[in-house]
Amino acid sequence: MKAIAILLLLTPLVTSANSQTLEGKAPIDYKQTNFQTTSTTLSSSSQYPAHSGKSPKPFDKIRIPSGTFIVADTGVDNDVYKYRDDTKEYDFSFELKIDRYVGNVALLKENDLISETFKVIIPAFDVDPNGGEQDCDGDDILESVYPEINQVYFNGELIGTLQGNDNLWELSRNTFTLPIEKLNVPTQVGERTTNLVQIKSDTANKDVPLSGGGVGCKVWATEIDYVAIDFDLVDPVVFLAGLSGNQQAFVDSNFQEALAEDGIPSDVIGHSINAQIPFSDPGCSNTPISFRTHAEEFKEQIKSLSIKYRTNTFNLVAHSKSGLDSRWLVNDTIINHELVETGTLDGTRIKNPLKFNSIASLGTPFEGSVAATAMRYGRIPMGHLIIEFETDYCDLDVGVSTIFSYFNPFPDDMNFLAIGADIDIDNDGVISEHENVGNQIPFLPLSQQMYDLLKDTMYIGISGYTDNNPYCYDPFGSCVSVKLPVISEVIASEPQYNDTSVTVNSALPYDADLKLDSDGNHGTIVLSADPEQPQSGMQDTVKDEGINGMLQWRTK
Incomplete structure (x- = not known):
């Protein structure tokens, strides 16, 4: 088919059986027309706030933010190196709002029109995997402390713990995969839903016994760059x-x-x-x-x-x-x-x-x-x-x-x-x-x-024009001379179904x-x-x- 199209560009489009050219309009000057609009390799950029954190893999290196890749990057708990705060239920809290209309998740899932799972992505810094000893209450007596356990909750449900190493950022091991049914999505056009990602820090050392008779040691701190939700639809x-x-x-x-x-x-x-x-x-x-x-x-x-x-x-x-x-x-x-x-x-x-x-x-x-x-x-x-x-x-x-x-x-x-x-x-x-x-x-x-x-x-086209003919355009006999086109046809060499x-x-x-x-x-x-x-x-x-x-x- 492409060969035919090219041929049409290189030769006169139509010629009658007796070689009479069908004229009609003047020949098309391709350079002066608006036929060609673009190539097939152009691309466009998205517009969104620039990444603000310190992790070596910004969120837009994973995927460009969109209706199905939702990011929380500049909240009060982003980019803050924090120890456990025993006055709070959660030490980190992130709201991720979804505007993208989804509809009936069960129906979509049945037909593989929505991903069966979604990802929660949390780049975390300085998650210490090893325990040790520390003077927690200032009496010069060392207490045994546990490795850093930071519990991650999605919409109130515990989904796992952060992983990492001392003074290093970790992303891949802090990507959690959950069933799509656990994601709060808009089921009505115009609806906006909210999903909460929350973290309890250093939970293993919250009740550790101290030499002075107290309990609880604030041993480990961590930092969260951004939190993202990723699904397909x-x-x-x-x-x-x-x-x-x-x-x-x-x-x-x-x-x-x-x-x-x-x-x-x-x-x-x-x-x-x-x-x-x-x-x-x-x-x-x-x-x-x-x-x-x-x-x-x-x-x-x-x-x-x-x-x-x-x-x-x-x-x-x-x-x-x-x-x-x-x-x-x-x-x-x-x-x-x-x-x-x-x-x-x-x-x-x-x-x-x-x-x-x-x-x-x-x-x-x-x-x-x-x-x-x-x-x-x-x-x-x-x-x-x-x-x-x-x-x-x-x-x-x-x-x-x-x-x-x-x-x-x-x-x-x-x-x-x-x-x-x-x-x-x-x-x-x-x-x-x-x-x-x-x-x-x-x-x-x-x-x-x-x-x-x-x-x-x-x-079908115009093969020529007749001699001048009178054309009367009102009841009062107002007439002009016009040349009428002669319409000719080119017969197909085979049936065109x-x-x-x-x-x-x-x-x-x-x-x-x-x-x-x-x-x-x-x-x-x-x-x-x-x-x-x-x-x-x-x-x-x-x-x-x-x-x-x-x-x-x-x-x-």
């Missing part, structure tokens, strides 16, 4: 509406309900009905205005979702044109270093780079659709739609979409599943009412017309990690498979690839 799924930005296709598909059964949060977002063409650039443009405009609308909504869930990472599911919009969304997010708030570190807001881990595209015309061009040129009489979606249809031109897709690959570390569909399930060339059930083109004659057009046509809106070849681009074709139409591709219908809706496939397969929604 599935990221929310965002469904991106296709052409027109109408969310109803996803809402009616019960896709969200299917994910909720496994505990996966999700949202459906749309966009305005049309990307407006600037007044200075009337008609179709060589710059992908609609991709950019709708991507920016998507991004603003996703930034709001990051506040809702307190996460910076998402998985995308795109239907139809929104897969193209996603190319701009993902690359523009990287190049513009978009940061979102995900939690706090000692009361200061943490910001992490907005990131998309995976995308599943359903019926996206990555190499454009001749159906869109046919509507623009009146090949299919749906002019009332063109008025509403003109810019979007312009950008769905075979040449524009193909070049845009080539210059805007998804990043290498983003898992990409592409799915296309063929409505002609019985392969007889005739679209039946049964095959058209659930299609976004509900009228069977129009579905047949669209299917035939896509199956037989590689490209399609879902009545997008060909299978266009839906399976060069940079997809996994390409799947299916039986169905442009509407049923987002549905769950129905044994009563011939179409094999791909909802279950996306979910399975997310939880068990290459999309890797599961925790690592």
Whole structure:
């Protein structure tokens, strides 16, 4: 597929059977367009308070603070070398607040969508492993004292003791692993939970008998740099509406309900009905205005979702044109270093780079659709739609979409599943009412017309113009002379199987990690498979690839 895309960039996109070039717009100057947005190797930094302690391994060398890596670093008990205080129940106390929405832990754990355990990380200094003798009460008589025992409590439960050596920092042996059920996490959107890590110092010597008749010796002191909690969790799924930005296709598909059964949060977002063409650039443009405009609308909504869930990472599911919009969304997010708030570190807001881990595209015309061009040129009489979606249809031109897709690959570390569909399930060339059930083109004659057009046509364009023709634009006879375009078509050398809106070849681009074709139409591709219908809706496939397969929604 990549070879085909490169070929399209190096040769004229379309030529008719009699070698007549289809002109239309002036040739695209790639250097002057906005097709190329970024490379796939750019990265962004997070914003959080700098480490303040003395241990040789700062917390951000373990993991960057986020909604699932929570740190307490500058509290009253951090970075203080302390002996046991017998007036207190605990000598050290640290609050760790979690803003990240988790939901139903049992359901998530059942599907490996949350880590089975979490870690409590405590770098500690000068934990003495050996006992000895010390004059505890100042009478010049040495008492026998025990090694340093510092008891660690998590939410009031003893979980172990600190380990270490004299005058040394210790981290690895002071990392405690606990069942995820013991972690207080937000189960409602907008909730904040608190977890307490507390330490009782030098407990073994609290009741040691003294030569003078008393009890208790303050022998050992220790220092805690920071305390951190670390766990993993599935990221929310965002469904991106296709052409027109109408969310109803996803809402009616019960896709969200299917994910909720496994505990996966999700949202459906749309966009305005049309990307407006600037007044200075009337008609179709060589710059992908609609991709950019709708991507920016998507991004603003996703930034709001990051506040809702307190996460910076998402998985995308795109239907139809929104897969193209996603190319701009993902690359523009990287190049513009978009940061979102995900939690706090000692009361200061943490910001992490907005990131998309995976995308599943359903019926996206990555190499454009001749159906869109046919509507623009009146090949299919749906002019009332063109008025509403003109810019979007312009950008769905075979040449524009193909070049845009080539210059805007998804990043290498983003898992990409592409799915296309063929409505002609019985392969007889005739679209039946049964095959058209659930299609976004509900009228069977129009579905047949669209299917035939896509199956037989590689490209539609302007091959020339007629002589001047009068065009009268009001009832009073006001007329001008215009040149009318001559519309020509390039016939496909082999059948282009399609879902009545997008060909299978266009839906399976060069940079997809996994390409799947299916039986169905442009509407049923987002549905769950129905044994009563011939179409094999791909909802279950996306979910399975997310939880068990290459999309890797599961925790690592």
